[in-house]
Amino acid sequence: xxxxxxxxxxxxxxxxxxxxxxxxxxxxxxxxxxxxxxxxxxxxxxxxxxxxxxxxxxxxxxxxxxxxxxxxxxxxxxxxxxxxxxxxxxxxxxxxxxxxxxxxxxxxxxxxxxxxxxxxxxxxxxxxxxxxxxxxxxxxxxxxxxxxxxxxxxxxxxxxxxxxxxxxxxxxxxxxxxxxxxxxxxxxxxxxxxxxxx
Numbered sequence: 318x319x320x321x322x323x324x325x326x327x328x329x330x331x332x333x334x335x336x337x338x339x340x341x342x343x344x345x346x347x348x349x350x351x352x353x354x355x356x357x358x359x360x361x362x363x364x365x366x367x368x369x370x371x372x373x374x375x376x377x378x379x380x381x382x383x384x385x386x387x388x389x390x391x392x393x394x395x396x397x398x399x400x401x402x403x404x405x406x407x408x409x410x411x412x413x414x415x416x417x418x419x420x421x422x423x424x425x426x427x428x429x430x431x432x433x434x435x436x437x438x439x440x441x442x443x444x445x446x447x448x449x450x451x452x453x454x455x456x457x458x459x460x461x462x463x464x465x466x467x468x469x470x471x472x473x474x475x476x477x478x479x480x481x482x483x484x485x486x487x488x489x490x491x492x493x494x495x496x497x498x499x500x501x502x503x504x505x506x507x508x509x510x511x512x513x514x515x
Contacts, residue, residue: 320458320500327496329475330504333511341456341502347421348383348414350454351436352407354446356399371397387411406441413439429457452502461494461501463487471508 318337325331344350356372357365373380375393387408394404413419417435424432429451436447445464451457462468472490473480480486497504 320503323500324497324504324507327493330497330507333475334507335510338503338506338510341452341458343425343456344454345421346380347424347450347454348410348419349380349386351442351446351450352386352410354449355403355406355410355441358403358446368398383411383414387415402441406439409440410442424455429460452505458502459499460505461491461497462505463490463494465505467509467512468505471512475508475511 321334321337324334352372353365353369356368360368372394375381375389375397376385381389391404391408394407395401399407419435427435432451432455433444433447436442436450437444445462448460448462448465451460452462469480469486469490472478472493476489476493478486478489494501494504
């Protein structure tokens with residue numbers, strides 16, 4: 318894999334690259350995936366998957382359109398295990414996507430920062446959520462999730478970073494990540510995998 322050859326130039330990172338990871342691919346129905354990201358916040362992967370399945374089951378087992386979600390009774394959404402906040406954030410995504418005519422095609426044409434700028438206008442959608450969307454739905458290979466706690470913990474351990482001064486810590490992280498470009502998403506994936514295997 319081309320990205321592995323590039324990332325292995327970083328001697329410390331090369332120690333944790335044990336196998337190739339799934340290749341990033343472009344997935345359909347991006348607004349619904351964004352709702353899925355909101356549903357999964359602060360939940361384990363297993364619980365998040367269960368809730369997303371229940372969500373799809375509300376629409377006879379098929380992923381709904383954005384307008385179908387907007388027309389859904391909030392009590393039904395609460396009934397699948399979502400908090401009041403998450404329900405309102407999901408409905409915010411639905412109305413924003415309709416109002417701004419957001420489609421898969423429109424987002425695919427945009428660069429990473431423009432997508433972050435656009436979607437973080439939605440109440441309940443932060444930068445991290447959009448970064449996950451860019452990585453795992455839009456298949457963008459050069460995203461560095463600097464605010465992700467797992468990435469921070471892995472880099473503290475692997476690079477012996479001091480995180481007592483937040484600003485200096487993040488600057489150091491950013492500097493280290495620059496040499497991984499244009500494959501920073503894959504570097505993040507290896508860091509997560511290494512941290513989880515420890």
